[in-house]
Ligand code: ADP
Ligand code: ZN
């Protein structure tokens with residue numbers, strides 16, 4: 001017998017080896033083995049087992065097998081190969097993204113030093129300590145007062161080197177020191193387990209039954225679960241996972257945003273306890289590697305996580321759920337592979353004969369179209385659970401407001417202010433959405449009118465009042481405010497216009513001085529613990545008004561939040577991107593869905609300068625079907641997805657002229673176009689310069705009526721760009737290939 005082995009060298013190329021007889025029983029696809037490669041001996045993984053070698057001649061033998069578990073399942077390896085092929089990314093690059101660093105699972109959890117008191121000591125010694133060694137005394141006191149062992153590292157307020165002092169105390173037999181392994185704790189990302197008495201309503205019963213039946217069949221089955229906000233989708237996931245585990249299979253739940261993790265994982269934990277692992281960007285390399293190993297060994301059965309959780313090496317995967325499947329964060333654009341976790345998950349489910357549920361109150365137009373075309377099975381939850389009703393929505397025309405009050409650029413309308421007041425008086429809670437962080441997103445020169453832009457990107461720079469600096473939201477470039485002059489006329493007379501969350505926060509604090517107000521955006525929530533604490537505090541009623549960016553707009557379930565205010569619904573509406581309308585609709589609809597999720601009637605106030613815009617209008621009527629009809633028609637007329645397949649070639653480089661020239665050369669060299677394909681460009685991207693690189697793009701659209709499964713476009717791009725993509729570079733310019741790009745700007 002022979003084995004194909006992939007090594008974690010730059011390209012993960014595979015090599016064939018003979019399997020020695022004594023190892024033949026122990027070797028499986030996915031096991032790690034040691035084998036000679038050139039003069040070295042390397043560790044690789046078996047990706048295929050063959051009866052006969054693929055070529056004649058001598059084959060070297062595998063030397064040894066490393067461990068008794070599979071690092072990768074055969075289906076996962078198949079998925080890695082599929083991604084490499086579909087997204088035109090070298091296998092090694094995909095494998096590096098998916099697998100733990102260098103295939104290593106040997107990282108051990110860090111050991112953490114704890115200390116606890118030993119009670120038997122005589123008082124006199126301690127009194128002596130108080131005089132002679134006050135630091136030791138203080139620390140000892142702290143340890144004695146604590147009911148449970150303390151992390152030594154938590155004692156830094158008493159001494160810069162607490163471990164040394166604890167060692168001295170331990171030498172005097174006053175305390176005991178011991179080490180504990182630090183396994184990735186999920187408590188920082190999780191609400192406390194929440195027990196609920198769940199009684200399914202008829203709709204839930206029907207949906208749940210369909211899912212169970214499909215799970216029972218153990219074949220690939222893709223669903224679109226369309227459930228209005230508050231219809232109880234989470235409970236449906238839980239019931240399906242329960243059934244799946246009973247079958248001896250496993251499940252993955254993908255969430256689009258770290259802010260959704262605490263609530264959902266708290267619910268899951270109360271039902272499934274410690275069989276759940278969280279997988280997200282805040283895990284360290286060591287924790288990832290350790291978690292990977294534990295998943296391989298079967299210690300976890302359910303993984304809840306961000307997009308890369310789609311790669312968890314679970315065996316016998318039976319169910320994948322993608323919550324809020326429309327979210328753009330499921331797409332990775334950098335680094336390669338540039339993949340969409342939803343599409344990858346569909347493939348993974350296929351390879352595993354699993355059920356996959358794409359769930360949302362506002363599905364992506366793609367998924368909605370796929371349901372209309374019977375590519376997805378449709379499950380519908382039309383009503384909110386229990387007595388909860390849909391919120392009443394008020395649309396405030398800010399232009400009219402301006403005319404009536406004579407006040408220009410008002411941030412909070414009279415109506416929204418009254419409604420906030422009313423809900424505060426009723427001791428109910430309020431969510432305010434302003435989908436832009438910082439204080440002021442546009443800084444304009446008062447003398448010549450020039451807008452200050454980031455020196456590295458062609459976008460306006462934002463002012464952050466908390467840190468008193470100017471910050472580019474694209475590249476992170478930051479500058480002290482005082483140093484900033486107008487680049488055109490050198491004036492210091494700068495105006496801070498536009499509205500970010502920090503400006504709204506200050507205004508809210510001025511207007512409602514007695515209310516407890518908390519902001520949640522990327523600036524406040526750098527750590528997972530921070531996010532969790534803020535959400536917990538809101539959940540417990542310690543915060544009256546929660547203000548934030550899109551992080552707070554979806555998925556969250558707060559029983560006492562009865563008013564949602566959307567400061568500026570037009571944000572991003574006029575971006576030249578075919579998806580901007582869809583995005584805004586979904587954001588407004590989702591944000592509105594946070595209001596009135598129990599028996600109290602909820603309300604939503606949407607502020608807009610475009611009250612006649614069809615996106616804003618249908619969003620304010622919470623009329624999804626109507627908007628989707630309009631949007632689909634528009635897409636069809638313009639041959640945009642879901643009516644076509646899309647690819648984008650992005651050409652970037654630090655020299656504008658050379659990059660532009662290269663883009664033109666590439667466009668001219670393209671050959672072999674076919675009916676149904678349109679090529680747009682090359683043109684400079686909407687954001688022409690990003691991180692000091694100039695950007696150009698060529699868009700390819702292939703209509704589905706003539707290219708039903710996208711194969712034509714795929715082989716066209718392959719033929720034209722494969723040789724380029726393997727080098728990734730021509731001179732200093734880079735070519736990036738995006739299949740099914742989400743954004744064209
Ligand atoms: P969605 O995700 O669809 O917006 P959730 O799953 O958050 O809705 O459900 C809304 C609220 O209703 C949650 O607090 C949930 O626990 C509760 N709920 C949903 N279904 C049931 C049920 N069958 N029995 C009891 N409570 C339920
Ligand atoms: Zn100026």
Ligand code: ZN
Pocket residue numbers: 454455456457472473474475476477691
């Ligand atoms: Zn920048």
